[in-house]
Amino acid sequence: MRAIEVENLRRDFRLRVPRTGGLGPFADVVRPRIRAVTAVDGVSLAIDPGELVAFLGPNGAGKSTTIKILTGILHPTSGRAEVLGLTPWRDRGRLAYRIAAVFGQRSQLWYHLPPRDTFDLLARIYELDPARYRPRISDLIARFEIGPYLDTPVRRLSLGERMRCEVAAAFLHRPEVIFLDEPTIGLDVIARQRIRNLIREVNRDEGTTVFLTSHDTGDVEHVCRRAIIVNHGRIVVDAPIARLKRDALQNRVIRLTFATPVDDLTVLHGEVRRPDSYSASIELDVARSPIDRTIADVVTRYPVQDIAIEEPPLERVIAAIYQRSRDAA
């Protein structure tokens, strides 16, 4: 059975468009202007248990609407969707026991109480068997390293400590699918890494399917294996992240370090950037320019000490995809 299966999902909205100026507000009451908007326009996807999927798209692309449908908060206009074999909006109660939804705006943790109290409350909410709950909590505490702050009121924790408690709380009831929204927002680099590692760890050890939404491409790159990109309510890309980077943009960046300072650098193809006189980077589109000749040429003419070939940052890949889908629309 798939973890998530969606077929031709569609969701239309009728939005009230307020009139501006003069007697507008009165006209709006008598006869409101309605605009039909299609937030989700025929989305189909299939996700297997244990996958780590990034769900991306610019603002207004239909991401949150799709997630609301998958978590049972919203009915679709048409189409089929199944999460763990259940229809979310029909079996929301039953599904709630088996999934977790961590949305950016609302924290699960009670602000004025220590995290331990939130965990106990969640145990009651999810009807966790006390015998199994105790060892589970200990395991999560150890894994997420939150032991020292378990009895400190949440309002006194730093953002990094709070997020770790937040994510730990989400895994308390062993959800089979977890919907995460911006889990690392506002965190420093080290805290971010920790959270990402922890999510991957739990996925590896417990097979939790992860459905991640984030504007941070670091999250996407370091946690997920697959990316589904939506725009204008449609899926634009559904591919493994590795392939995404390889195929979507044919650019490569050649980084060079020189043994002795080089003042004037000319190349056969590509765009050159000189951070300083000992280094250079050449960016070129390998579809159009032969990378082997460019490298061979540079290596013969200049005292190259070190060379590295990199793929473009994921951010640029995704931005290009957004751009392309916007041009196509």
Add this chain to the structure above:
Amino acid sequence: MRAFDLVGAGTLVRSLARWSRGVGKYGAIARASLATQAVYLGEVAARTLFLAMILFIFLSLWQVTYAALGATAIAGLSLGQMVWYLLMTEVIVISRPRFTREIDAEVRSGDIAYQLTRPYSYVGYRLGHHLGDRLLRLGLGFATGVPLALLYVGPIAIDPVAAAIALAVLACGLLIDFAISMAIGLCAFWVEDTAPFSLLYDRLLMLLGGLILPIDLFPELVARVVAYLPFPLLLYAPARLIVTGDLGSIGTMSVQLVVTATVALWVLGVLFAVATRRLVANGG
């Protein structure tokens, strides 16, 4: 001649153009503030509704009471006068803005320190601001309340002279209320939270000021004690005066008003002086 006329006409046209643009600007401002007005109107509507319900309830209560006693007047007030009395006291009470809270917040945030550097009296500035606010709310309260009273019991006879004197009494009462409220607010310098004291004052004012029950109807002993307190001066005195036109006790009332106002302002002055000294000493 003609050149002058042309110039004159041109100037006239240009002035008109400038004037209409100016008006247009105000039109835009008016429309923009309409949104804030809507919120404000909502607040006014809520208060009017509350007033309507309270008046209705007490109209019913007094109707039953008057009928049970077979009386046309209780404490010198007819049924109609009783309802109008309630309207007056309610409007006065409802018109009180959250003044103490404002002062308390200003003290705690330290803003008061900046205010003291201004080239005018802080207390005077606050008084002006408060009175303006209060008068606006009073106006609104009467505008919405008077139609209600007319609806419930119809008009009553009002003696213009007594009414004018009552307004003077009210004005003095507002001054006293201002002094006490501000004094409580200034206590923020010494007390962790002034809200309980503010609440206590509010409630005492409502009860001992004769908000619903004229002081005449209090148990004897209580009425005699309350007569010496400032609370009846703020509510009972002006309301009863307008409603009955009874200038009988105006002599003692005036004396009381003057004494109370003097004492209240003096206390405020002392508190203020001590507070500013503390402010200067501790640097806010």
Add this chain to the structure above:
Amino acid sequence: MGRLRVEAEFLWAYFRANLKIALEYRVAFWANVFAMLLNDLIWVTFWIFFFTRFPVVQGYDVRDILTIWAVAAFGFGIGVAIFGNCHRFAPIIAEGRLDYYLTLPRPVLLHLLVSQMSVSAWGDALFGLGLYLIVVQPSPPALAGFIAVSLCAGAIIVAHATIACSLAFWLGQAEGVAGAIHDAMILFSTYPTSLFGGIVRVVLFTAVPAGFVAYIPVRYLREFAPWQLGVMIAAAAFYIALAIIVFRQGLRRYESGNLVSVRV
């Protein structure tokens, strides 16, 4: 039975957590309680003054009016202390914050209502109980009757507030309207219902059921006729059921995404 036990444990856990938070800020807790006690005391003092002057009004004496207050205060206090969100969840609906409750496996309405505790309500509860004990000095069975009938009254108040706030499902910004309806209920719950006649009295037993708080409990606590208690229990059950139905209907509207002007 298992279902009931699970929900009871859930409610108890929330109650304990809310109470813990309230007591965390001990000073504010007691200040709030004190403020409410004072407020209630002022009103009761007013009534004592009134009845000193007019000993009996339409068959009501001072004991009756104080009973009305005791029932209203105790019922309201217990009800709103436990179900603290009942009169303020209109904005939660309007701002789409209901989503949080929808993703959790507990009954949405129940979860929504118990998420908050009203601290000042404890002042009302304390006042109501204290007032009844002092004024009436009831025997244990009478006290039990008082508690029973007050809890029914409290249930009606909570259910009514819930219905008022549920209007947000249809009206969007319903905070003002809901507040006004709720305020009317509280106001009329503290005055003898027999003061009003005709259409007002009809309203007080239907749309704004303050009659069930101010009228029937007083009669019951004077006569202790079982049918009166029966009426209270039936009324409580009716309004609770109505609240659940209204909320469910609104929730269906919310899920179909028809909160059009709110969802953008």
